[in-house]
Amino acid sequence: xxxxxxxxxxxxxxxxxxxxxxxxxxxxxxxxxxxxxxxxxxxxxxxxxxxxxxxxxxxxxxxxxxxxxxxxxxxxxxxxxxxxxxxxxxxxxxxxxxxxxxxxxxxxxxxxxxxxxxxxxxxxxxxxxxxxxxxxxxxxxxxxxxxxxxxxxxxxxxxxxxxxxxxxxxxxxxxxxxxxxxxxxxxxxxxxxxxxxxxxxxxxxxxxxxxxxxx
Numbered sequence: 001x002x003x004x005x006x007x008x009x010x011x012x013x014x015x016x017x018x019x020x021x022x023x024x025x026x027x028x029x030x031x032x033x034x035x036x037x038x039x040x041x042x043x044x045x046x047x048x049x050x051x052x053x054x055x056x057x058x059x060x061x062x063x064x065x066x067x068x069x070x071x072x073x074x075x076x077x078x079x080x081x082x083x084x085x086x087x088x089x090x091x092x093x094x095x096x097x098x099x100x101x102x103x104x105x106x107x108x109x110x111x112x113x114x115x116x117x118x119x120x121x122x123x124x125x126x127x128x129x130x131x132x133x134x135x136x137x138x139x140x141x142x143x144x145x146x147x148x149x150x151x152x153x154x155x156x157x158x159x160x161x162x163x164x165x166x167x168x169x170x171x172x173x174x175x176x177x178x179x180x181x182x183x184x185x186x187x188x189x190x191x192x193x194x195x196x197x198x199x200x201x202x203x204x205x206x207x208x209x210x211x212x213x214x215x
Contacts, residue, residue, distance in 0.1 A: 029056050030088060037095040042175070044205050045168035046102045046110055049126045050095075057092055061085065102168075103129055107137045109167045174205045 024032075036050045064085055071078050103110060103125070111133055114124050125133065 026060050029053060033057050034091055037091050040095055040098050044170060044172050049123050051126055061088060103133045104136060106166060106168055107133045111137060170205045172205055
């Protein structure tokens with residue numbers, strides 16, 4: 001049975017895109033998920049949702065769990081495989097939890113930004129995250145109206161959380177790693193510097209938008 005587990009763990013997963021077909025192993029999917037997790041953890045703003053990685057990893061976790069159930073009790077390899085399973089679940093849960101914390105903090109701002117991102121075919125939030133954001137912001141606005149705004153003069157009753165809600169601080173400094181050679185990185189107006197592959201830079205977060213980087 002342990003041999004079955006090893007075989008399934010190495011099977012390849014096929015991803016189809018409009019322009020190309022990418023053949024990815026579960027190990028590569030996990031590496032990409034860990035990268036997305038670290039990016040999300042250290043980025044001040046909410047990054048685009050990696051739905052394909054999440055769905056693929058959930059399927060793999062279910063597959064691994066089914067394989068473990070077929071292993072004979074007492075096999076010492078069960079402990080090792082369960083530790084790996086717990087580690088993957090931790091990364092996945094932490095990734096989703098960090099995103100929910102950002103949605104709670106910047107909910108109204110993100111809903112406005114989501115409309116702009118949709119026009120550019122960028123999935124900022126998953127459908128479930130978007131629904132959560134709408135309900136969360138709606139509950140806050142409803143509570144403020146019932147407890148405060150309805151007692152205010154008519155000209156002051158209209159209130160939108162987006163007008164006063166918090167926004168991510170893109171001027172905060174972060175460490176990020178360049179994943180490909182970039183001839184010129186604009187640091188500030190009139191100034192630039194050359195960045196090389198795998199170089200680690202400590203700059204404001206908004207500069208990451210001009211580079212393919214890892215936070």
